[in-house]
Amino acid sequence: MNKLCISVVTFCCSFNAFANIEKITVYGHRTGLIGESISASSGIIGQGEIENRPMLRSTELLELIPGMAVTQHSGSGKANQYFIRGFNLDHGTDFATNIDGMPINMRSHGHGQGYTDLNFIIPETIATVSYQKGSYDVRQGDFSTAGSAYFHLSDNPKHDQLTITVGEDNFYRGVALGSTSIGSGKLVGATEWQVYDGPWQDINEDVNKKNALLRYSRDSEQGNLSITAMAYDNSWNSADQIPQRAIEQGIISELGSLDKTLGGESSRYSLSTNWQGQNLSVSAYLIDYELNLYSNFSYFLNDPINGDQFNQRDNRTISGGTLSYQFTANVGDIPVNHTVGTELRHDNVNKVGLYNTQARKYLSTVRQDSVKETSYTAYWQTQLHLSQQLEATLGVRYDYLDAHVDSDNSLNSGDADDDLLGFKASLTYLFTDNLAGYANWGQSFHSNDARGATIAQDPVTLEATNTVDLLVKSNGAELGLRYFDEQQFNFSAALWWLELDSELLFVGDAGNTEASDASQRYGIELSAYYWLSDTLSLDAEASFTHSRLDISNNNNRIEGAVPVVASAGISWQFAQQWQSSLRLRHIGKRMLSDDGSKRSEPLTVVNGLVSYQQTHWKAELELLNLFDSNDHDIDYYYSSRLAGEPTEGVEDNHFHPIEPRTVRLSMSFLF
Structure with missing residues (x-):
């Protein structure tokens, strides 16, 4: 059997004729098969x-996803920071995420446009994550300028399980996952509970995360039906980024905090x-969501008396x-597949x-809106x-967005609307049964905060x-x-290019809009996976990006852009029941x-895992x-003010350290 197709989960793909659905079993991480993918x-x-x-989180x-970097500058309940293809995605702008047909990115969010909080996902319930960098498929819409990822929930878990994890700094996590047949269908249920104090010296992070999932699915000759309910609730305290000078002056340590009352609460029910x-x-979907977040990034710069803490x-x-x-359909002798849809x-x-x-x-209130x-x-x-070797894909997508702000x-109240017509095209050529070439071009967009369009x-x-446009178009291309x-x-290489009409965004931390310029990015991405034997495999991934604002002076760097992201890993089953994994992640110097x-220092971290599994436990x-x-x-590099400093503040590097070495032990009972 193909080493990529060891039985773990089943993923359904349609090939050539949509009426014929082929079952493919996916092991671990694979790129699309030759001739299967659009890019x-x-x-x-x-x-x-x-x-x-x-994974720490x-x-x-x-x-x-190769080339994706995920970091955190605040508490464990807040959405992460994401970086890909030269984008500082903040908390999700320009990378679209979706689970079980539901969008995850939040429009006009209190903390940032495109806010992508994945804390409500129980990893054990995910069958596959399919991803595509770039936007060359018409189903990729808002926030997909740099790419997209789709989380697919499992209808048939490999086994029922009860998992308990304990770790340093009072980390405890419990997961229960089970399924049962109901008539001709199957019911899957899962719960997760996690608490964590964190390694910080001045605060107890006091994470209290609870997740639940209930999913019913049924397969029949007429089609496949699933109904899913998800619930998430979390509260936490935050150790936010801190200024370098506070450490140098001995005010706090690298694990310390200047404001010990930060944190938040969040919930999501769907x-x-x-x-x-x-x-x-x-x-179809219905989601109820709440966030209550307290932050303080500049300390006493804006309010020397009460401080700069704010609530979103x-x-x-x-x-x-x-x-x-x-x-x-057929056009002459050419088989043609069509997909038409609406959202x-x-x-x-x-x-x-x-x-x-x-x-x-x-x-006091800075602003409040509905x-x-x-x-x-x-x-x-x-x-x-077009032939046994050549396949072409053409697409057109129309989006209309209407907003009302009270x-x-x-x-600052008012109405705004905008629309975009975007085109996409791809060519795939099979040089041999094992080698394929790709040429892709596509237009995409991200929406801006509606408050920025009426302010x-x-x-x-x-x-x-000034106001901003509701929709901002991008153009991108790729040769691979x-x-x-x-x-x-398994090896893939892609040379890509991307331009964005405007980096205009609503700044959630300040409550106003900040205009930027058009931008251009290009880069190369390489991925390689090598199976030395049935028990030993290596992988390496690297992304190199050049990012600039489209202006004619030297202040054309894009703050937060990452020029290099690389990772490498080894997986070794050194005995029949023993499995190990060692992962290295490197993020290059970020533009500040x-x-x-001003640039950050690079980040390099190594994580390891060793497991032992018997029939009914692991x-x-x-x-x-x-x-x-x-x-x-x-x-980040910006101005802040500590007690006793000049009223204009001090420009300084503000950072959030990675968490020190920590050990976690899990015991799973399999049924």
Whole structure:
């Protein structure tokens, strides 16, 4: 059997005729098979890779994607920082995520546009994660400029299990996963509970995360039906980024905090359903979401008396659905596959607010709004099999976004709407059964915060300010090669280019809009997987990116951009029941200033995992930050003010350290 296809999970793909569905079993992480994918930089991550990857946080799932870097600058309950293809994605802008047909990115969010919080996902319930870098498929819409990832929930877990994990700094995690047959269907249930104090010297992180999932699925000759309910609730305290000078002056240590009252609470409850027939697919969802977040990045710069702590709140419901239809036809002797679809999404943001606080006590309101935002989408994609070697894909997508903002300042209330027509095209050529070439081009977009599209007066300075467009278009292209040796070797390379019309974004931390310029990015990505034997495999991935603003002066660097991301790993089953994994992750020097004079130090960390499994139980030891690196998870360069410093503040590097070496032991009982 192909070493990529050891039985772990089952992924369904359609080839040539949509009526014929082929079952493919995915082991770990594989790129798309030759001739299967629309691009060279796409792939599928299976449960086998997820369960054998050491991770400090479950939200690091996206770091399984080659070239994706995931860091954190705050508490464990907050969305991560993401970096890919030269983008500082902040908390998710320009990379689209989806689970079970539901969008994860949040529009007009209280903390940042495209906010992507993955804490509600229980990793053990994921069958596969399919990803595509770039935006060359018409189903990729808002936030997919740099790419997208889709989490697919499991309908048939490999086994029922009860897992208990203990670790340093009072880390405890419990997971229960089970399934049972109900008539002609199957019911899957899962719960997760996690607590954690963290390694910080001045605060107890006091994480209290609870997750639950209940999923019913049924297969029949007419189609496949699933209904899923998910629930998430979390509270935490935060150790935010700190200024370098505070450590040098001995005020705090690298694990210390200047404001010990930061943190937040968040919840997410959802109900979704999916039905897939031979040609027709339908999905619908309803999500209830809340966030209550306290932060302080500049200490006493804006308010020398009470300090600069602020509170961001977001309370919304999201509803929507998709409908797609696939059919085949012939144009002469050329087989043609068509996909036509429509999407609807409505965000009813009851309250999104920014408030000045002190020690989590309310002081004043910066701004408070309610937002109603609705998007309508229609798309058509055609796949032509021009010959045994050559395949072409053409697509067109139309998006319309309508928003209404009701602000506490009537000058900032109003309506806004925007639309975009985007085209996509791809060519795939099979040089041999093992070697394929790809040429792709596509237009995509990200939406901006609706409040930035209706704003007239800055809520802090009360000065007149400019609005931003609701939708910002991008253009991207890719040339790639993929070599697939089903016995030992898998290699892919992609040379890509991307331009964005504007980096205009609403700044959630400040409550106003900040205009940037158009930008250009290009780079090369390499991925290689080598199976030395049935028990030993190596992999290496590297991404090199050049990112610049499209302006004619020297201040054209994009702050936060990462020029190099690389990872490497070895998996070794050194005995029949023993499995081990060693992973290295490297993030190059990040750009901290627009003139290029300030850059972070690189980050390199090594994680390890060893497991022993019998028929009905499994023991696992994780060694996280194996060599106890004191590199920084993230760095920023900006002005802040400590007590006693000049009123104008001091420009300094602000960073969040990676967590020190920690050990975690898990025991799983398998049924």
